[in-house]
Amino acid sequence: MSLVDNLPDDIADKSLRPYGYNQVFRRDLKRFASFAVGFSFISITTGIFTTYGTVLGAGGPLGIWTWPISVIGQLFVALVFASLSSRMPIAGYSYQWMSRLANPKIGWxxxxxxxxxxxxxxxxxxxxxxSVTLPDLFNFTATPFNEWLITAFILVIQLVLILFSTKxxxxxxxxxxGTEVVGIVGLTLLLLIVGIIRGGIHFDHLFSMGTVSATGYFNLGTLTSVGPFMFSFLLGAYTIxxxxxxxxxxxxTQDAHNVVPFAMWSAVLLSGVVGFFFLVVLNLTSxxxxxLxxxxxxxADIVTQTLGTVVGDIFLVLVTFSIFACGMVAFITATRLVWAMSRDERFPGYQLFQRVDPHTHTPLASTIMCGVLMEVVxxxxxxxxxxxxNLFSASSLLPVIIYMATVILYILTRHRLPPALRFTLGVFEWPVIILALVWLLFELSIFRDASFSTPWLYSLVMVGIGLLYFVYLWIARPQVLQVASLNKEEPEISGAEL
Structure with missing residues (x-):
């Protein structure tokens, strides 16, 4: 049990007062639910089904061997984040941490x-x-129009679910x-067993370059390009x-100081191990x-060709459900970040987006706004x-920037961190930090390739829009960017009060 989160409601509600906030959400999430959030967002099903084809084209089957490196690198990053979350379990994660460790401007x-x-x-x-699962499941040809229409409809369904209830x-x-673990583990075992029985196992595919030329395969590239093997790191960069x-x-979350750190690093580790076995079996049965x-x-083609249409379709249903849940978790995370920034009066329209509906216990306005913007994007x-x-490339580039900025600021301001309540890196802190930073610098270097021009453009346009509002805040409401939080209505509570 932590210091605050498993105490009676009237006392646990005080746990946010040291950060300048009052408790407005119900603490409904327990250990498994917290782990599930991280595991579902990672979603090895989503990542592998989405990017395996790109890896085949860019680096061939051999490209899957970038996966273990990516998992280890992201595990170091997750451990740094776990250390921060144990000390400051607040909605808004990096935004909140950087606002307190550096200043609200950098946090913003x-x-x-x-x-x-x-x-x-x-x-x-x-x-x-x-574009990846439904066309094979319902045997239709994907077109730009029906892909847009289906995606737009899925976003609406997720919006309604999130509006209705967090529970x-x-x-x-x-x-x-459950469906992801059962689906991926079951699919991996079935593919392997059926492949062995039918004589469809190709060990040579584990280290094959496929249709990719061996010339310059492991080359690090130039200022505007990367080699095939290095490009294959997108597989892990997008997924983990x-x-x-x-x-x-x-x-x-209940017992957040203890539960959240464990949820993050364990989600990365389990996803990495299960995902790697799935990738190996995909190569073996390719x-x-x-x-391909x-x-x-x-x-989907490998699954259907190896297991047959009926069994393949059953697993594709499980895969589709897992990917849907991954999108919903990402959606929820966006709404909570908007709410957290609005609570500090730092998001456009904060007066509306900081409200939490008393009946559904969800931030309705921020959820609707996020849904509308997603439809525009x-x-x-x-x-x-x-x-x-382009979508998954942009989704791989931006987290690298967030992670690297967070790790760098962790290094610069670690002496100002509050004491850890449950999770600590101990004597391994510096090795973990250094390895995390080395990994992130390498990962960011991949995106110098000219093929990432559209993701960079999206990122720059969105950041540019944000900077316009940031300048407005700096000039018209400078007090908003002066302190970590603007809700200092309650006095800080001491250990005796807890």
Missing amino acids: LIGWVAFTFLIVVTVSVDYAIA WSTRINNTAV VGFEAAANLAEE GNIAA TRSGTPV LAVFSTQPGTLT
């Missing part, structure tokens, strides 16, 4: 980049359903964790993100690599060629 900038990321990643996840959204998400969603729901490289749905990306690639 990080918060806006995080908001930009959450909007586009929700769209990218839902778009994967329309119902959590139940769906908890179920999705979002574990920090558990921290963003800390104010709705069959005609050239045909040309396909828009290579994972979807419409913009849908008009461009390579929609899915």
Whole structure:
């Protein structure tokens, strides 16, 4: 039991007062639910079904060996975030942490980049359903129009669910964790067993470059390009993100000081192990690599060709449900970040977006606003060629920026951190921090490739819009950017009061 979160409601509500806030959400999320949030946001199902085809085209089957490196790198990052969340379990994660460790101006900038990321990643996840799983499941040809229409409809369904109740959204998400684990583990085992029985196992595919030339394969590239193997790191860069969603729901979590840190690093570790075995088996049962490289749905093709239509469709249903839950968690995370920034009067229209409905216990206005903006972003990306690639590339670039800024500021301001209540890195703190930073610098270098021009453009346009509002705040309402929180109505509470 932590110091505050498992105490009676009248006392636990005081746990946010040291940060300048009052408790407004119900603490409905328990250990499994918190883990489920991080695990569902990572969603190895979503990441692998979305990016495996890109890896086949860019680096061939050999590209999957970037996965273990990505998982280890992201695990170091998750441990740094776990240390921060244990000390400051507040909605808004990096926005809140940086506002307190550095200053509210830097915190605001990080918060806006995080908001930009959450909007586009929700769209990218839902778009994967329309372009990767449903076409094979219902045997239709994906077109830009029907992909846009289906994705837009999925966003509306998620919006309604989130508006209705956090509890119902959590139940769906908890179920999705089960379907994802059962789906991926079951799918991995079935593919392997059936492949062995039918003689369809290709060990040579584990280290095959497929249709990719061996010339310069491991080359680091130039100032505007990267080599095939390095490009394949997108597989892990897109998938192993979002574990920090558990921290963003800390104010709705019981025993948050203890539960949230565990939820983040364990979600990364489990996702990494299960995902790697799935990737290995996909390579082993991949069959005609050239045909799969040309396909828009290579994972679904492998499943159907190996297991047959009926069994393949059953697993595709489970996969679709898991991807849907991933998109919903990303959606919820975006609404909570908007609410957290609005609570501090730092988000456009904060007067409206800081309200929490007393009946549903959800921030209705911020949820609707996020949904509308997601539809706009979807419409913009849908008009461009390579929609899915652009979406998941933008969704990979932005978290790297957020993670790196957070780790750097952690290094610079760690002496100002409040004491850890449950989770601590101890003597491993500096090795973990350094390895996390090295990994993130390497990961960011991948995005110098010219093919990422559209994701960079999206990021710059959204950040530019945010900077206009930031300048307005700085000039017209400078007091808003002076202190970590503006809700200092209650006195800080001491350990004796807890």
